[in-house]
Amino acid sequence: MADSRRLTKYFTPPYRLGPLSPEVDEILLRSAGPELHRACAAMVDSWGANARGSARVTIRILAVAGGNAWVAYRCDSRVPQFENQYSERLATFSAKRGAIQFIDLAAPDDTRETLYHVALANTVKLLGAESAAAFEVFAVNSSPHGGHANHAMRDRISENRYVIIANSAAMTKIALSLVTRSVRPGAGPGAPADGGQNIGPNIGEDNGRDNEANDDSNVASQAGLRFGHDLAGHLTAVNVYHQDRSPGLESHYGLTHYDWNRTTLTFEVAVPVTLPPVPLLRQHRRPLAN
Numbered sequence: 384m385a386d387s388r389r390l391t392k393y394f395t396p397p398y399r400l401g402p403l404s405p406e407v408d409e410i411l412l413r414s415a416g417p418e419l420h421r422a423c424a425a426m427v428d429s430w431g432a433n434a435r436g437s438a439r440v441t442i443r444i445l446a447v448a449g450g451n452a453w454v455a456y457r458c459d460s461r462v463p464q465f466e467n468q469y470s471e472r473l474a475t476f477s478a479k480r481g482a483i484q485f486i487d488l489a490a491p492d493d494t495r496e497t498l499y500h501v502a503l504a505n506t507v508k509l510l511g512a513e514s515a516a517a518f519e520v521f522a523v524n525s526s527p528h529g530g531h532a533n534h535a536m537r538d539r540i541s542e543n544r545y546v547i548i549a550n551s552a553a554m555t556k557i558a559l560s561l562v563t564r565s566v567r568p569g570a571g572p573g574a575p576a577d578g579g580q581n582i583g584p585n586i587g588e589d590n591g592r593d594n595e596a597n598d599d600s601n602v603a604s605q606a607g608l609r610f611g612h613d614l615a616g617h618l619t620a621v622n623v624y625h626q627d628r629s630p631g632l633e634s635h636y637g638l639t640h641y642d643w644n645r646t647t648l649t650f651e652v653a654v655p656v657t658l659p660p661v662p663l664l665r666q667h668r669r670p671l672a673n
Contacts, residue, residue, distance in 0.1 A: 386410045387481035398447045423458035437461040445503040448514040450478035470498040479552045497524050508617045511645030512549040520544040541566045549648045559650040565603040
């Protein structure tokens with residue numbers, strides 16, 4: 384409880400931007416538990432003899448809202464040759480619950496070798512949620528060896544994802560997770576979705592030879608997002624315009640509409656509405672004067 388009070392006071396407005404105080408940094412690292420540090424060490428040790436024993440966990444604050452904080456725990460190596468290789472886990476500190484909760488960003492097809500880079504897209508307002516934020520997540524399956532991560536990554540699929548997370552007094556959960564760009568194996572994971580931010584710019588770089596990631600033939604799917612809001616600025620709907628491609632086949636286009644459900648704190652796929660046909664008699668009516 385003492386740690387919770389210190390964190391709540393620290394993140395209560397006006398929050399001061401800049402490096403974390405040593406006390407807050409220590410509390411956040413200690414409160415994450417030993418499992419995070421063991422998992423980080425196991426991941427870095429798997430990179431080969433040069434990386435073994437060099438794991439470290441660091442913290443950065445992505446956003447602060449009303450005493451709550453969105454935190455990225457970064458696992459990487461102290462060895463310079465692995466400076467561009469890391470994975471991040473997203474967590475939230477809830478002042479009301481006095482707890483830190485980690486968010487599982489894994490998709491069904493992700494493996495233990497999947498690395499995640501997390502960037503804040505923006506904070507959002509959701510009816511029924513105490514606070515909410517959207518994140519751009521860059522995920523790539525990677526198993527680097529001997530420091531040659533770029534070469535290993537060419538044979539892995541990479542994805543850009545848009546993830547909205549809602550936080551209430553009772554829970555924190557993923558409200559919506561969408562793949563905005565998926566690149567086939569062999570393409571290199573460099574390019575983000577249209578209009579997005581490349582949050583993994585160093586992955587796949589190899590003196591320009593991985594620029595083939597920008598080739599449309601390597602893109603398995605991509606999506607554009609449009610948002611609906613009410614008059615108070617609450618996010619109420621998300622329209623997803625997506626394009627899916629299969630090798631040698633024509634592209635498939637589609638539109639999926641998601642509506643916000645404040646009871647479940649999730650965006651749910653809306654049932655398509657079929658409009659009735661326009662009566663033929665209306666064609667013979669006189670047009671309105673104005």
